Amino acid sequence: MLDVRITAHQPLALGVRPAGTAPVATHLHIPGSVLRGALAAAWLLDHGPLAQAPTRARREFLALFEGQVAYGPLFAPGSHVVPLSVLRCKYRKCALVVDEAFPGQETRSCPCGPLEPGRGAVEFAGPGRGQRVTENTRLQIDDRTGVAEEGLLFTRRALAHRDAQGGLRTFHGRLSAGSDLPEAAARWLAASRRLRLGGRRSTSGSVTFTAHRAERPRPVSGQRLALRLTAPAVLTDASGLPLDPADLRAVREALHAELSPLLGGAEVTAVERVWARRERVGGWHAASRLPKPVELAVSAGSVLLLAFDRPPAPEALGALAARGLGLRRHEGFGALEVASTSWVPPAGTEPAPDGAAGSDPAERPARLLHSTGHAAWFLDQLRPYVLQPGDGPAGPATALLGRPQLRRLTPSQRQEVTDLLENASAELLDRVLLLLEALHRFSTDGAPSS
Structure with a gap:
């Protein structure tokens, strides 16, 4: 497993699917699929077209990008995915957080107003707030004449490459490689290099990629565990059809079949509750210049609360977190965190309590x-x-x-x-x-x- 650090030198146009005539929005993090595509482009630049590469090189490419490496999402400091099981102050004026997956004795009333569940979106807080997005508006060019068409504008949003303090924004995440990854491929993957991420690569997307061996994650254990998705997951039943998160029996059967071989004999006895949203995910295959198949996926931020017949081994849970859940994991889908306790905001991102007047300069x-x-x-x-x-x-x-x-x-x-x-x-x-x-x-x- 590798810890990855991305340092942005230009705005990142990490576009999401357009909605009507609105400006093309951007992700507020780097999805694993975007990093995978940028690394694949860098490999082809280093080794030449895949069709002309020797057999050994083609095998290295397939090992890196078609199954033996799981590309997780990368997040900037001060940003995080808020799980759907979490209730917070709707107006973010106090630090009250209630995780329905692991309810405790904390109060469920907020002096500022109602509580609001998380939406699975990436949010910035603390020092990371402010100046997250930039906008560029361009004229649409007529392909036949090469002249801008009158009255037609195109606006694209991009993730700012500088943080609130003016420094270059960094993103952190992990890549999980199988033990059978060829040594040459592992060395190439761990090497530092410049990459181009996202769209508008002629004027944006320049980053520096660095990686080093990851430290052993903090062990997690317990008989009741929550799987918190940090990327959309493509979950299917035994027949290959999209899994309905509301059908707890079908979810248990699918997870039992997928997880039991990974967890050293521990079996899923029940899916106690699921907090989930669904979305359609696809993508673009740059090498073939064809769209990827569109799947019905469970959205990031979704939470599956599972009960086991016995506590899985911490090493097995660590391997599960590195592997991910569902199909197309090598494309950046299915990344997750395993938890046995309530969710808390990352250090330094909690909103300041709304105490005496003047405690907040705003x-x-x-x-x-x-x-x-x-x-x-x-x-x-x-x-x-x-x-x-x-x-x-x-x-x-x-x-x-x-x-x-x-x-x-x-x-x-x-x-x-x-x-x-x-x-x-x-x-x-x-x-x-x-x-x-x-x-x-x-x-x-x-x-x-x-």
Whole structure:
């Protein structure tokens, strides 16, 4: 197993499936399939076309990219997948976390408002907040004339390559290689190199890839275990049809058949509960220039709570976490974490408790903007300044004060809003907008805003 580190030097256009006419969105992490494709392109650049390569080289390629290496997702520091079994403060103003997979004595009431379940999305918190996404808008070019078509725009979002402090953003994950991986392939995989990730590779996607042998993971044991997916998993029944997560009996039979040989004789006796969403996953095979088959998969963030007849050996559970679950694991699907205790946010990502007034530097300006009566308008007008590249002040946003909507501001309100727009960093402005949205929702729903 290898620990992998990716250092981004340019924005990463890690596009997701477009939705209608909206801008092409981007993943907030590096999926294993993206890393696999970039490494395959690097191998072909080093060795030449596969059809012309000697037999030994073709076997090395197949070992690296068609079954003996599992490519897990890579996450930036301060980011994480929130499992669907987790309940948190809806407005992220307190640190309350309740994991329904392992319920304890913690309270289920939040002083800030309702609790909200995780959605399986990748979230940034703590120092990683702010300046996550940049946008590029381009004209659509007519293929026949080579001239931009009038009135047609194309907007793509990309993951920013610098964090809130201005440093190059890094991503961390793991690659799991089988013991029978050829030595030459293992050496090639562990070598440092420059790669191009995602789309728009002529102007974005430059990264540095480094890898080293992974340390032994912390052992996990127990008779009740949760499998938390960090990537979509392609799960099928005995006939090869997509598995319905709501059918607990079918899930138990499928997991019993897949896991029993891996866990040293420990068998799945029951699937106590499943928290799951489903999605369609596909992809593009660059070598053949053909689309990959579209599968109905269980989404990242899904949780399967299993009961065993006896505690599996910690070594077997470590091997399961490295291997993953389901089909197409070598393409980046099925990555998971095995847990026997409640989920907690990674160190340094917990929101600050909402204690005395002034404990959060974003609270006072958020309440100020809300008090003007133009909360929704400020949210719409200021969001572009959070998305724009760079980590400096909001810049020309002070021009908003000349709009007719704000002519009734008192002199003190105008001065405080001016100070915010002139001096606030994008990270602080992002937090202000988050709290402002919470205050606005409270007021429109009839809940108290203070």
